[in-house]
Amino acid sequence: MDRLKQRELLHLLEEDSRMSAEQIGKMLAEPTEVIEQAIAELEAEKVIVKYPALVNWERVEDHPYVNAMIDVKVTPKRDVGFDEVAERICRFPEVKAVYLMSGASYDLSIILEGKTMKEVATFVSQKLSTLDSVVSTATHFILKRYKHDGIELEDRDEDRRMVVTP
Amino acid sequence: MSTQLTVKKNRLSSTVASLKPSGIRRFFDLAASMEGVISLGVGEPDFVTPWRMREASISSLERGHTAYTSNAGMLPLRVEIQKYLEERFSVSYHPETEILVTVGASEAIDIALRAILDPGDEVLVVEPCYVSYEPVIRLAGGVPKFLKTTMENQFKLTPQELEANISERTKAIIFCYPNNPTGGTMTAEEWKTLLPIIEKHDLLVISDEIYAELTYGRMHDSIAALPGMKERTILISGFSKAFAMTGWRLGYVCATPDLLAGMLKIHQYTMLCAPTMAQMAALEALRHGRADMERMIESYRQRRNYVVDGFRQIGLTCHEPDGAFYAFPSVTATGLSSAEFAEKLLMEEKVAVVPGDVFGESGQGHIRCSYATSMEQLKKALDRMERLMGRLQ
Numbered sequence: 001m002d003r004l005k006q007r008e009l010l011h012l013l014e015e016d017s018r019m020s021a022e023q024i025g026k027m028l029a030e031p032t033e034v035i036e037q038a039i040a041e042l043e044a045e046k047v048i049v050k051y052p053a054l055v056n057w058e059r060v061e062d063h064p065y066v067n068a069m070i071d072v073k074v075t076p077k078r079d080v081g082f083d084e085v086a087e088r089i090c091r092f093p094e095v096k097a098v099y100l101m102s103g104a105s106y107d108l109s110i111i112l113e114g115k116t117m118k119e120v121a122t123f124v125s126q127k128l129s130t131l132d133s134v135v136s137t138a139t140h141f142i143l144k145r146y147k148h149d150g151i152e153l154e155d156r157d158e159d160r161r162m163v164v165t166p
Numbered sequence: 167m168s169t170q171l172t173v174k175k176n177r178l179s180s181t182v183a184s185l186k187p188s189g190i191r192r193f194f195d196l197a198a199s200m201e202g203v204i205s206l207g208v209g210e211p212d213f214v215t216p217w218r219m220r221e222a223s224i225s226s227l228e229r230g231h232t233a234y235t236s237n238a239g240m241l242p243l244r245v246e247i248q249k250y251l252e253e254r255f256s257v258s259y260h261p262e263t264e265i266l267v268t269v270g271a272s273e274a275i276d277i278a279l280r281a282i283l284d285p286g287d288e289v290l291v292v293e294p295c296y297v298s299y300e301p302v303i304r305l306a307g308g309v310p311k312f313l314k315t316t317m318e319n320q321f322k323l324t325p326q327e328l329e330a331n332i333s334e335r336t337k338a339i340i341f342c343y344p345n346n347p348t349g350g351t352m353t354a355e356e357w358k359t360l361l362p363i364i365e366k367h368d369l370l371v372i373s374d375e376i377y378a379e380l381t382y383g384r385m386h387d388s389i390a391a392l393p394g395m396k397e398r399t400i401l402i403s404g405f406s407k408a409f410a411m412t413g414w415r416l417g418y419v420c421a422t423p424d425l426l427a428g429m430l431k432i433h434q435y436t437m438l439c440a441p442t443m444a445q446m447a448a449l450e451a452l453r454h455g456r457a458d459m460e461r462m463i464e465s466y467r468q469r470r471n472y473v474v475d476g477f478r479q480i481g482l483t484c485h486e487p488d489g490a491f492y493a494f495p496s497v498t499a500t501g502l503s504s505a506e507f508a509e510k511l512l513m514e515e516k517v518a519v520v521p522g523d524v525f526g527e528s529g530q531g532h533i534r535c536s537y538a539t540s541m542e543q544l545k546k547a548l549d550r551m552e553r554l555m556g557r558l559q
Binding site: 161 | 188190193194197198203205207208209210212296297298346464468469471472475476518520524539541545
Protein backbone atom coordinates (compact mmCIF):
# COMPACT_ATOMS: atom_id res chain seq x y z
CA MET A 1 0.00 0.00 0.00
CA ASP A 2 1.42 3.40 -0.94
CA ARG A 3 2.18 6.10 1.62
CA LEU A 4 -0.69 8.33 0.58
CA LYS A 5 -3.20 5.55 1.03
CA GLN A 6 -1.60 4.56 4.29
CA ARG A 7 -2.09 8.11 5.55
CA GLU A 8 -5.70 8.07 4.35
CA LEU A 9 -6.20 4.81 6.22
CA LEU A 10 -4.85 6.40 9.40
CA HIS A 11 -7.12 9.41 9.02
CA LEU A 12 -10.14 7.16 8.57
CA LEU A 13 -9.30 5.16 11.68
CA GLU A 14 -8.61 8.30 13.64
CA GLU A 15 -12.08 9.50 12.71
CA ASP A 16 -13.79 6.15 13.39
CA SER A 17 -11.68 3.35 14.78
CA ARG A 18 -14.55 0.89 14.56
CA MET A 19 -14.74 1.08 10.79
CA SER A 20 -14.30 -2.43 9.39
CA ALA A 21 -11.37 -3.37 7.18
CA GLU A 22 -13.92 -4.35 4.55
CA GLN A 23 -15.48 -0.90 4.49
CA ILE A 24 -12.11 0.86 4.49
CA GLY A 25 -11.07 -1.41 1.65
CA LYS A 26 -14.05 -0.32 -0.41
CA MET A 27 -13.43 3.34 0.34
CA LEU A 28 -9.77 3.16 -0.63
CA ALA A 29 -10.30 0.72 -3.50
CA GLU A 30 -8.10 -1.98 -1.94
CA PRO A 31 -8.90 -5.61 -1.07
CA THR A 32 -9.92 -6.23 2.55
CA GLU A 33 -6.81 -8.39 3.15
CA VAL A 34 -4.51 -5.57 2.10
CA ILE A 35 -6.16 -3.27 4.63
CA GLU A 36 -6.00 -5.89 7.38
CA GLN A 37 -2.33 -6.44 6.67
CA ALA A 38 -1.62 -2.68 6.66
CA ILE A 39 -3.41 -2.22 9.98
CA ALA A 40 -1.53 -5.15 11.51
CA GLU A 41 1.76 -3.59 10.40
CA LEU A 42 0.82 -0.17 11.74
CA GLU A 43 -0.12 -1.75 15.06
CA ALA A 44 3.16 -3.68 15.20
CA GLU A 45 5.10 -0.49 14.49
CA LYS A 46 3.12 1.27 17.23
CA VAL A 47 1.91 3.86 14.74
CA ILE A 48 -1.56 2.82 15.81
CA VAL A 49 -1.26 2.65 19.58
CA LYS A 50 -4.78 2.02 20.85
CA TYR A 51 -8.46 2.28 19.85
CA PRO A 52 -10.12 4.18 22.68
CA ALA A 53 -13.60 5.75 22.73
CA LEU A 54 -13.99 9.47 23.24
CA VAL A 55 -16.31 9.70 26.25
CA ASN A 56 -18.05 12.88 27.30
CA TRP A 57 -18.03 12.23 31.03
CA GLU A 58 -19.91 15.41 31.65
CA ARG A 59 -22.98 13.62 30.39
CA VAL A 60 -22.59 10.72 32.78
CA GLU A 61 -24.53 11.18 35.97
CA ASP A 62 -23.08 10.33 39.37
CA HIS A 63 -19.58 10.41 37.99
CA PRO A 64 -17.84 13.28 39.69
CA TYR A 65 -14.52 14.08 38.12
CA VAL A 66 -12.23 17.03 37.65
CA ASN A 67 -9.46 17.63 35.17
CA ALA A 68 -6.53 19.89 35.87
CA MET A 69 -3.65 21.11 33.76
CA ILE A 70 -0.51 21.49 35.81
CA ASP A 71 2.52 23.48 34.75
CA VAL A 72 5.61 21.90 36.24
CA LYS A 73 9.04 23.50 36.40
CA VAL A 74 11.78 20.90 36.77
CA THR A 75 15.56 20.72 36.89
CA PRO A 76 16.79 18.57 34.01
CA LYS A 77 19.45 16.02 34.86
CA ARG A 78 22.72 15.34 33.13
CA ASP A 79 22.46 12.60 30.44
CA VAL A 80 18.74 12.01 30.87
CA GLY A 81 17.46 15.60 30.53
CA PHE A 82 13.75 15.83 31.23
CA ASP A 83 13.01 12.21 30.34
CA GLU A 84 13.63 10.66 33.71
CA VAL A 85 11.29 12.89 35.65
CA ALA A 86 8.72 12.85 32.85
CA GLU A 87 8.65 9.06 32.81
CA ARG A 88 8.32 9.03 36.57
CA ILE A 89 5.32 11.31 36.38
CA CYS A 90 3.78 9.19 33.62
CA ARG A 91 3.63 6.18 35.94
CA PHE A 92 0.89 7.69 38.07
CA PRO A 93 -2.40 6.36 36.67
CA GLU A 94 -4.24 9.61 37.41
CA VAL A 95 -1.88 11.41 35.03
CA LYS A 96 -3.60 11.43 31.63
CA ALA A 97 -1.02 13.35 29.59
CA VAL A 98 2.52 14.63 29.95
CA TYR A 99 4.08 17.05 27.47
CA LEU A 100 7.46 18.77 27.32
CA MET A 101 6.81 22.39 26.38
CA SER A 102 8.75 25.08 24.58
CA GLY A 103 8.59 28.80 25.12
CA ALA A 104 6.95 28.65 28.53
CA SER A 105 8.17 29.57 31.98
CA TYR A 106 7.68 25.94 32.90
CA ASP A 107 8.91 22.69 31.36
CA LEU A 108 6.28 19.98 31.63
CA SER A 109 2.57 20.29 31.12
CA ILE A 110 0.52 17.59 32.78
CA ILE A 111 -3.15 16.72 32.50
CA LEU A 112 -4.44 15.13 35.63
CA GLU A 113 -7.77 13.50 36.37
CA GLY A 114 -9.27 13.09 39.81
CA LYS A 115 -12.68 12.66 41.42
CA THR A 116 -12.52 15.86 43.42
CA MET A 117 -10.46 19.03 43.61
CA LYS A 118 -9.14 17.77 46.90
CA GLU A 119 -7.86 14.61 45.27
CA VAL A 120 -6.01 16.66 42.67
CA ALA A 121 -4.63 18.97 45.34
CA THR A 122 -3.40 16.01 47.35
CA PHE A 123 -1.67 14.54 44.32
CA VAL A 124 0.08 17.81 43.57
CA SER A 125 1.21 18.51 47.07
CA GLN A 126 2.15 15.00 48.09
CA LYS A 127 3.28 13.22 44.95
CA LEU A 128 4.28 15.75 42.36
CA SER A 129 5.85 18.57 44.35
CA THR A 130 7.86 16.18 46.41
CA LEU A 131 9.72 14.72 43.44
CA ASP A 132 13.39 15.62 43.54
CA SER A 133 13.63 17.49 40.26
CA VAL A 134 10.37 19.40 40.58
CA VAL A 135 11.02 23.06 41.33
CA SER A 136 7.49 24.44 41.26
CA THR A 137 3.95 23.69 40.07
CA ALA A 138 0.90 25.73 39.05
CA THR A 139 -2.47 23.97 38.89
CA HIS A 140 -5.30 25.08 36.54
CA PHE A 141 -8.64 23.36 36.81
CA ILE A 142 -10.56 22.73 33.59
CA LEU A 143 -14.07 24.12 33.88
CA LYS A 144 -15.60 22.76 30.69
CA ARG A 145 -14.46 20.82 27.63
CA TYR A 146 -15.78 22.25 24.38
CA LYS A 147 -13.60 20.38 21.94
CA HIS A 148 -11.35 17.39 22.51
CA ASP A 149 -9.04 15.67 20.01
CA GLY A 150 -10.63 17.60 17.17
CA ILE A 151 -14.18 16.67 18.14
CA GLU A 152 -16.71 19.22 19.34
CA LEU A 153 -18.52 17.68 22.28
CA GLU A 154 -21.77 19.63 22.13
CA ASP A 155 -24.01 20.94 19.37
CA ARG A 156 -23.30 18.61 16.49
CA ASP A 157 -24.50 20.29 13.29
CA GLU A 158 -27.46 18.55 11.72
CA ASP A 159 -27.89 18.36 7.96
CA ARG A 160 -29.56 21.61 6.99
CA ARG A 161 -29.83 20.86 3.28
CA MET A 162 -33.13 20.40 1.48
CA VAL A 163 -34.02 16.78 0.66
CA VAL A 164 -33.78 16.98 -3.11
CA THR A 165 -31.94 19.66 -5.10
CA PRO A 166 -30.74 19.77 -8.72
CA MET B 167 -64.86 48.81 -1.34
CA SER B 168 -63.53 45.86 -3.20
CA THR B 169 -61.43 45.82 -6.27
CA GLN B 170 -61.73 43.09 -8.79
CA LEU B 171 -59.03 42.24 -11.22
CA THR B 172 -60.26 41.57 -14.67
CA VAL B 173 -57.73 39.69 -16.69
CA LYS B 174 -58.00 40.49 -20.33
CA LYS B 175 -54.65 39.31 -21.55
CA ASN B 176 -52.39 36.38 -20.78
CA ARG B 177 -50.45 37.70 -17.89
CA LEU B 178 -47.44 35.46 -18.39
CA SER B 179 -45.31 35.67 -21.50
CA SER B 180 -45.81 32.76 -23.86
CA THR B 181 -42.18 31.72 -23.29
CA VAL B 182 -42.58 31.51 -19.54
CA ALA B 183 -45.99 29.91 -19.81
CA SER B 184 -44.57 27.19 -22.00
CA LEU B 185 -41.66 26.32 -19.68
CA LYS B 186 -42.09 22.97 -18.02
CA PRO B 187 -41.75 22.95 -14.23
CA SER B 188 -38.58 21.18 -13.11
CA GLY B 189 -39.09 17.44 -12.82
CA ILE B 190 -37.13 17.54 -9.60
CA ARG B 191 -39.86 19.55 -7.93
CA ARG B 192 -42.42 16.75 -7.73
CA PHE B 193 -39.88 14.46 -6.14
CA PHE B 194 -38.85 17.08 -3.70
CA ASP B 195 -42.43 17.59 -2.56
CA LEU B 196 -42.96 13.87 -2.15
CA ALA B 197 -39.71 13.26 -0.24
CA ALA B 198 -40.06 16.35 1.93
CA SER B 199 -43.44 15.18 3.18
CA MET B 200 -42.10 11.85 4.45
CA GLU B 201 -40.38 11.01 7.74
CA GLY B 202 -37.13 9.06 8.02
CA VAL B 203 -36.05 9.52 4.41
CA ILE B 204 -32.40 9.00 3.56
CA SER B 205 -31.65 11.39 0.76
CA LEU B 206 -29.18 10.72 -2.02
CA GLY B 207 -30.96 13.43 -3.92
CA VAL B 208 -29.03 16.45 -2.75
CA GLY B 209 -26.97 18.28 -5.34
CA GLU B 210 -24.67 20.04 -2.92
CA PRO B 211 -21.79 19.23 -0.56
CA ASP B 212 -22.64 17.84 2.87
CA PHE B 213 -19.92 19.98 4.41
CA VAL B 214 -20.67 23.31 5.99
CA THR B 215 -18.53 26.06 4.43
CA PRO B 216 -15.14 25.82 6.18
CA TRP B 217 -14.87 28.18 9.12
CA ARG B 218 -12.01 30.08 7.51
CA MET B 219 -14.34 31.46 4.81
CA ARG B 220 -17.23 32.09 7.16
CA GLU B 221 -14.90 33.93 9.51
CA ALA B 222 -13.47 36.07 6.71
CA SER B 223 -16.96 37.10 5.70
CA ILE B 224 -18.02 37.88 9.28
CA SER B 225 -14.88 39.91 9.82
CA SER B 226 -15.53 41.91 6.63
CA LEU B 227 -19.00 42.73 7.94
CA GLU B 228 -17.52 43.83 11.23
CA ARG B 229 -15.18 46.15 9.40
CA GLY B 230 -18.12 47.57 7.48
CA HIS B 231 -17.54 46.21 3.97
CA THR B 232 -21.18 46.52 3.05
CA ALA B 233 -21.13 48.72 -0.05
CA TYR B 234 -21.36 47.69 -3.72
CA THR B 235 -18.21 46.45 -5.37
CA SER B 236 -17.42 47.25 -8.98
CA ASN B 237 -19.82 45.58 -11.41
CA ALA B 238 -17.32 42.93 -12.40
CA GLY B 239 -16.48 42.12 -8.77
CA MET B 240 -13.64 43.21 -6.48
CA LEU B 241 -10.42 43.41 -8.44
CA PRO B 242 -8.40 41.49 -5.82
CA LEU B 243 -10.87 38.63 -6.16
CA ARG B 244 -10.61 38.68 -9.95
CA VAL B 245 -6.82 38.65 -9.64
CA GLU B 246 -7.04 35.60 -7.38
CA ILE B 247 -9.38 33.89 -9.84
CA GLN B 248 -6.91 34.57 -12.65
CA LYS B 249 -4.00 33.12 -10.65
CA TYR B 250 -6.07 30.15 -9.56
CA LEU B 251 -7.26 29.25 -13.07
CA GLU B 252 -3.78 29.60 -14.45
CA GLU B 253 -2.18 27.48 -11.77
CA ARG B 254 -4.81 24.74 -11.64
CA PHE B 255 -6.09 24.47 -15.20
CA SER B 256 -3.53 26.33 -17.33
CA VAL B 257 -6.09 28.80 -18.66
CA SER B 258 -5.21 32.45 -18.65
CA TYR B 259 -7.72 35.29 -18.41
CA HIS B 260 -7.02 38.96 -17.76
CA PRO B 261 -8.52 40.01 -14.42
CA GLU B 262 -9.59 43.43 -15.68
CA THR B 263 -11.18 42.57 -19.01
CA GLU B 264 -11.86 38.85 -19.09
CA ILE B 265 -13.26 37.86 -15.68
CA LEU B 266 -16.66 38.72 -14.22
CA VAL B 267 -17.83 37.68 -10.75
CA THR B 268 -21.47 36.53 -10.79
CA VAL B 269 -24.24 35.50 -8.42
CA GLY B 270 -23.50 31.81 -8.69
CA ALA B 271 -22.60 29.94 -11.85
CA SER B 272 -26.33 30.02 -12.54
CA GLU B 273 -26.27 33.74 -13.29
CA ALA B 274 -23.20 33.21 -15.42
CA ILE B 275 -25.06 30.63 -17.54
CA ASP B 276 -27.96 33.02 -17.95
CA ILE B 277 -25.94 36.07 -18.99
CA ALA B 278 -23.69 34.04 -21.25
CA LEU B 279 -26.68 32.74 -23.20
CA ARG B 280 -28.48 36.07 -23.25
CA ALA B 281 -25.34 37.83 -24.44
CA ILE B 282 -24.86 35.62 -27.49
CA LEU B 283 -28.29 34.48 -28.65
CA ASP B 284 -30.62 36.02 -31.21
CA PRO B 285 -34.15 34.65 -31.51
CA GLY B 286 -34.07 31.26 -33.20
CA ASP B 287 -30.39 30.60 -32.65
CA GLU B 288 -29.76 26.99 -31.81
CA VAL B 289 -27.74 25.84 -28.83
CA LEU B 290 -26.47 22.30 -28.54
CA VAL B 291 -26.97 20.92 -25.04
CA VAL B 292 -24.98 17.89 -24.00
CA GLU B 293 -27.26 15.79 -21.86
CA PRO B 294 -27.91 14.37 -19.33
CA CYS B 295 -27.31 17.79 -17.83
CA TYR B 296 -28.16 20.26 -15.16
CA VAL B 297 -31.83 21.18 -15.29
CA SER B 298 -31.41 24.89 -16.03
CA TYR B 299 -29.80 24.83 -19.47
CA GLU B 300 -32.93 24.21 -21.51
CA PRO B 301 -35.21 26.79 -19.83
CA VAL B 302 -32.49 29.43 -19.76
CA ILE B 303 -31.83 28.95 -23.48
CA ARG B 304 -35.53 29.32 -24.18
CA LEU B 305 -35.74 32.43 -22.00
CA ALA B 306 -32.90 33.89 -24.05
CA GLY B 307 -34.87 33.25 -27.24
CA GLY B 308 -32.75 30.32 -28.30
CA VAL B 309 -33.70 26.83 -29.39
CA PRO B 310 -32.10 23.93 -27.52
CA LYS B 311 -30.95 20.85 -29.46
CA PHE B 312 -29.91 17.89 -27.40
CA LEU B 313 -26.79 15.81 -27.82
CA LYS B 314 -26.96 12.41 -26.21
CA THR B 315 -24.27 10.70 -24.20
CA THR B 316 -24.45 7.14 -22.94
CA MET B 317 -23.07 4.92 -20.23
CA GLU B 318 -21.33 2.86 -22.91
CA ASN B 319 -19.25 5.95 -23.75
CA GLN B 320 -18.81 6.87 -20.07
CA PHE B 321 -21.13 9.81 -20.82
CA LYS B 322 -18.51 11.50 -22.97
CA LEU B 323 -19.45 13.60 -25.98
CA THR B 324 -18.45 11.98 -29.26
CA PRO B 325 -17.55 13.85 -32.47
CA GLN B 326 -20.22 11.87 -34.35
CA GLU B 327 -22.98 13.02 -32.03
CA LEU B 328 -21.76 16.60 -32.26
CA GLU B 329 -21.42 16.71 -36.04
CA ALA B 330 -24.80 15.09 -36.63
CA ASN B 331 -26.70 17.80 -34.79
CA ILE B 332 -25.19 20.96 -36.20
CA SER B 333 -27.34 23.12 -38.47
CA GLU B 334 -27.09 26.54 -40.13
CA ARG B 335 -28.56 28.11 -37.04
CA THR B 336 -26.24 26.48 -34.49
CA LYS B 337 -24.57 29.22 -32.54
CA ALA B 338 -23.14 27.54 -29.49
CA ILE B 339 -22.72 24.37 -27.47
CA ILE B 340 -23.13 24.11 -23.71
CA PHE B 341 -21.95 21.32 -21.47
CA CYS B 342 -20.83 20.55 -17.95
CA TYR B 343 -17.75 18.38 -17.34
CA PRO B 344 -17.16 16.92 -14.77
CA ASN B 345 -20.81 16.21 -15.24
CA ASN B 346 -23.86 16.57 -13.08
CA PRO B 347 -25.66 14.06 -13.03
CA THR B 348 -23.38 11.36 -14.48
CA GLY B 349 -19.97 12.08 -12.96
CA GLY B 350 -18.54 11.75 -16.48
CA THR B 351 -15.40 13.68 -17.45
CA MET B 352 -13.55 14.59 -20.65
CA THR B 353 -9.77 14.39 -21.14
CA ALA B 354 -7.73 16.79 -23.26
CA GLU B 355 -7.37 14.02 -25.87
CA GLU B 356 -11.13 13.58 -26.02
CA TRP B 357 -11.68 17.32 -26.33
CA LYS B 358 -9.23 17.37 -29.24
CA THR B 359 -11.43 15.07 -31.28
CA LEU B 360 -14.17 17.71 -31.12
CA LEU B 361 -12.11 20.79 -31.95
CA PRO B 362 -12.08 20.48 -35.76
CA ILE B 363 -15.89 20.32 -35.77
CA ILE B 364 -16.25 23.24 -33.39
CA GLU B 365 -13.89 25.31 -35.53
CA LYS B 366 -15.38 24.25 -38.83
CA HIS B 367 -18.82 25.41 -37.74
CA ASP B 368 -17.53 28.41 -35.83
CA LEU B 369 -19.31 27.45 -32.61
CA LEU B 370 -19.10 29.25 -29.30
CA VAL B 371 -18.51 26.96 -26.35
CA ILE B 372 -20.12 27.48 -22.96
CA SER B 373 -18.16 25.29 -20.60
CA ASP B 374 -19.71 24.86 -17.16
CA GLU B 375 -16.78 23.77 -15.00
CA ILE B 376 -18.38 24.09 -11.59
CA TYR B 377 -17.17 20.60 -10.62
CA ALA B 378 -13.63 21.11 -11.96
CA GLU B 379 -11.96 20.52 -8.61
CA LEU B 380 -13.93 17.38 -7.89
CA THR B 381 -12.10 14.81 -9.96
CA TYR B 382 -10.72 11.53 -8.74
CA GLY B 383 -7.44 10.23 -10.00
CA ARG B 384 -6.85 12.78 -12.73
CA MET B 385 -6.89 16.57 -12.92
CA HIS B 386 -9.72 18.24 -14.82
CA ASP B 387 -8.88 19.29 -18.39
CA SER B 388 -10.51 22.54 -19.39
CA ILE B 389 -11.44 22.82 -23.06
CA ALA B 390 -10.38 26.48 -22.84
CA ALA B 391 -6.78 25.38 -22.28
CA LEU B 392 -6.54 23.79 -25.74
CA PRO B 393 -4.96 25.69 -28.63
CA GLY B 394 -7.29 28.28 -30.15
CA MET B 395 -10.11 27.50 -27.75
CA LYS B 396 -9.86 30.39 -25.32
CA GLU B 397 -11.14 32.70 -28.08
CA ARG B 398 -14.37 30.76 -28.52
CA THR B 399 -14.97 29.51 -24.98
CA ILE B 400 -17.04 31.06 -22.22
CA LEU B 401 -15.73 29.39 -19.09
CA ILE B 402 -18.08 29.26 -16.12
CA SER B 403 -17.26 28.17 -12.62
CA GLY B 404 -17.85 29.10 -9.01
CA PHE B 405 -17.26 28.37 -5.38
CA SER B 406 -20.32 26.28 -4.52
CA LYS B 407 -19.05 22.77 -5.07
CA ALA B 408 -15.30 22.91 -4.51
CA PHE B 409 -15.46 25.05 -1.39
CA ALA B 410 -18.88 23.94 -0.09
CA MET B 411 -20.30 27.44 -0.56
CA THR B 412 -23.63 26.82 -2.31
CA GLY B 413 -25.69 29.25 -0.24
CA TRP B 414 -23.28 32.12 -0.81
CA ARG B 415 -24.26 32.25 -4.47
CA LEU B 416 -20.90 33.14 -5.92
CA GLY B 417 -19.55 32.19 -9.31
CA TYR B 418 -17.63 33.69 -12.18
CA VAL B 419 -17.45 33.73 -15.93
CA CYS B 420 -14.37 34.16 -18.11
CA ALA B 421 -14.30 35.05 -21.79
CA THR B 422 -12.56 37.26 -24.32
CA PRO B 423 -13.10 41.01 -23.75
CA ASP B 424 -15.84 41.41 -26.42
CA LEU B 425 -17.96 38.59 -25.00
CA LEU B 426 -17.29 39.62 -21.44
CA ALA B 427 -18.30 43.22 -22.16
CA GLY B 428 -21.62 41.93 -23.50
CA MET B 429 -22.25 39.87 -20.39
CA LEU B 430 -21.18 42.74 -18.16
CA LYS B 431 -23.91 44.90 -19.72
CA ILE B 432 -26.60 42.45 -18.67
CA HIS B 433 -25.00 41.88 -15.28
CA GLN B 434 -24.69 45.57 -14.46
CA TYR B 435 -28.32 46.28 -15.26
CA THR B 436 -29.84 43.20 -13.68
CA MET B 437 -27.52 42.33 -10.81
CA LEU B 438 -25.20 45.30 -10.34
CA CYS B 439 -22.65 43.18 -8.50
CA ALA B 440 -22.34 39.96 -6.57
CA PRO B 441 -22.82 40.24 -2.78
CA THR B 442 -19.80 41.86 -1.17
CA MET B 443 -19.72 39.57 1.86
CA ALA B 444 -19.74 36.51 -0.37
CA GLN B 445 -16.89 37.95 -2.42
CA MET B 446 -14.90 38.39 0.79
CA ALA B 447 -15.41 34.72 1.65
CA ALA B 448 -14.42 33.70 -1.87
CA LEU B 449 -11.23 35.72 -1.64
CA GLU B 450 -10.30 33.82 1.50
CA ALA B 451 -11.19 30.52 -0.19
CA LEU B 452 -8.78 31.15 -3.04
CA ARG B 453 -6.02 32.51 -0.84
CA HIS B 454 -6.10 29.99 1.99
CA GLY B 455 -8.85 27.42 1.40
CA ARG B 456 -6.92 24.76 -0.51
CA ALA B 457 -6.27 22.45 2.45
CA ASP B 458 -9.93 22.53 3.45
CA MET B 459 -10.93 21.74 -0.11
CA GLU B 460 -8.50 18.84 -0.44
CA ARG B 461 -9.81 17.30 2.76
CA MET B 462 -13.33 17.38 1.33
CA ILE B 463 -12.26 15.92 -2.01
CA GLU B 464 -10.50 13.04 -0.28
CA SER B 465 -13.69 12.28 1.55
CA TYR B 466 -15.81 12.40 -1.64
CA ARG B 467 -13.40 10.02 -3.33
CA GLN B 468 -13.63 7.50 -0.49
CA ARG B 469 -17.39 7.65 -0.53
CA ARG B 470 -17.51 7.36 -4.31
CA ASN B 471 -15.41 4.18 -4.18
CA TYR B 472 -17.66 2.77 -1.48
CA VAL B 473 -20.95 3.57 -3.13
CA VAL B 474 -20.03 2.48 -6.67
CA ASP B 475 -18.81 -0.84 -5.32
CA GLY B 476 -22.03 -1.09 -3.31
CA PHE B 477 -24.27 -0.50 -6.34
CA ARG B 478 -22.45 -3.11 -8.36
CA GLN B 479 -22.78 -5.64 -5.55
CA ILE B 480 -26.53 -5.23 -5.34
CA GLY B 481 -26.89 -5.73 -9.07
CA LEU B 482 -27.00 -2.23 -10.53
CA THR B 483 -24.73 -1.46 -13.47
CA CYS B 484 -22.73 1.62 -12.62
CA HIS B 485 -19.99 3.32 -14.58
CA GLU B 486 -17.03 4.69 -12.63
CA PRO B 487 -17.76 8.39 -12.16
CA ASP B 488 -14.46 10.28 -12.45
CA GLY B 489 -15.79 13.57 -11.19
CA ALA B 490 -18.47 15.53 -9.29
CA PHE B 491 -20.18 13.73 -6.38
CA TYR B 492 -22.78 11.69 -8.21
CA ALA B 493 -23.08 8.09 -9.26
CA PHE B 494 -25.48 7.39 -12.10
CA PRO B 495 -26.32 3.69 -11.99
CA SER B 496 -28.59 2.06 -14.54
CA VAL B 497 -31.85 0.54 -13.36
CA THR B 498 -32.88 -0.92 -16.71
CA ALA B 499 -32.19 -4.47 -15.47
CA THR B 500 -35.17 -4.09 -13.11
CA GLY B 501 -37.49 -3.45 -16.05
CA LEU B 502 -38.59 -0.17 -14.45
CA SER B 503 -38.24 3.34 -15.76
CA SER B 504 -36.15 5.87 -13.83
CA ALA B 505 -39.21 7.49 -12.33
CA GLU B 506 -40.87 4.18 -11.45
CA PHE B 507 -37.74 2.92 -9.74
CA ALA B 508 -37.15 6.17 -7.87
CA GLU B 509 -40.75 6.31 -6.73
CA LYS B 510 -40.73 2.70 -5.56
CA LEU B 511 -37.46 3.26 -3.73
CA LEU B 512 -38.87 6.29 -1.99
CA MET B 513 -42.26 4.84 -1.09
CA GLU B 514 -41.10 1.36 -0.09
CA GLU B 515 -37.64 1.96 1.32
CA LYS B 516 -37.58 5.68 2.01
CA VAL B 517 -34.50 6.44 -0.02
CA ALA B 518 -34.67 9.54 -2.20
CA VAL B 519 -32.75 9.57 -5.48
CA VAL B 520 -33.41 11.65 -8.58
CA PRO B 521 -34.78 9.90 -11.69
CA GLY B 522 -32.24 10.27 -14.49
CA ASP B 523 -34.72 11.49 -17.11
CA VAL B 524 -35.10 14.73 -15.13
CA PHE B 525 -31.70 15.58 -16.62
CA GLY B 526 -32.74 14.85 -20.19
CA GLU B 527 -33.93 11.98 -22.29
CA SER B 528 -30.60 10.19 -22.31
CA GLY B 529 -30.77 9.97 -18.54
CA GLN B 530 -33.74 7.59 -18.86
CA GLY B 531 -33.02 4.24 -17.25
CA HIS B 532 -30.66 5.77 -14.69
CA ILE B 533 -30.95 7.29 -11.25
CA ARG B 534 -28.76 10.05 -9.86
CA CYS B 535 -27.35 9.25 -6.45
CA SER B 536 -25.38 11.90 -4.65
CA TYR B 537 -22.76 10.44 -2.34
CA ALA B 538 -22.26 13.78 -0.61
CA THR B 539 -23.81 12.38 2.52
CA SER B 540 -22.45 10.63 5.60
CA MET B 541 -21.03 7.09 5.42
CA GLU B 542 -23.64 6.03 7.93
CA GLN B 543 -26.45 7.21 5.65
CA LEU B 544 -24.80 5.72 2.56
CA LYS B 545 -24.51 2.36 4.28
CA LYS B 546 -28.17 2.41 5.28
CA ALA B 547 -29.24 3.56 1.83
CA LEU B 548 -27.36 0.67 0.21
CA ASP B 549 -28.98 -1.82 2.58
CA ARG B 550 -32.41 -0.47 1.75
CA MET B 551 -31.70 -0.50 -1.97
CA GLU B 552 -30.50 -4.07 -1.71
CA ARG B 553 -33.80 -5.04 -0.12
CA LEU B 554 -35.71 -3.42 -2.98
CA MET B 555 -33.50 -5.08 -5.58
CA GLY B 556 -34.14 -8.43 -3.89
CA ARG B 557 -37.87 -7.96 -4.27
CA LEU B 558 -37.57 -6.83 -7.89
CA GLN B 559 -35.66 -9.89 -9.07
